[in-house]
Amino acid sequence: MIELCAKSDVAEGDILKVETGDLEVAVYHVEGAFYVTDNACTHGPGELSEGYLDGHIIECDFHQGCFDIRDGQVVAPPCIVALRTYKVLDHETHVVIETPAE
Numbered sequence: 001m002i003e004l005c006a007k008s009d010v011a012e013g014d015i016l017k018v019e020t021g022d023l024e025v026a027v028y029h030v031e032g033a034f035y036v037t038d039n040a041c042t043h044g045p046g047e048l049s050e051g052y053l054d055g056h057i058i059e060c061d062f063h064q065g066c067f068d069i070r071d072g073q074v075v076a077p078p079c080i081v082a083l084r085t086y087k088v089l090d091h092e093t094h095v096v097i098e099t100p101a102e
């Protein structure tokens, strides 16, 4: 498992970019829950941590493509490829994910 940050590092409705090892992810805090996806947009050079979060939908600020942060599915073009998501494990104080399989 990988500890990404303290829960208190990410305000409600906010996004935090975290780099650890080979991973660069975006940590989202929505309605008391935490979600983690790759930070890089699957469409181009956009970083989702720079995007606009509306509920569970993240809009890339580069071409306004949108993904659902719960499952990474594309919900608005021009994105086509789903975003990688990471399972967040139960932890009292920190955002912790499973170590992703290669």
Ligand code: FES
Binding pocket: 041, 042, 043, 044, 045, 046, 060, 061, 062, 063, 064, 065, 066, 078, 079
């Ligand atoms: S780079 Fe994200 S929508 Fe194009």
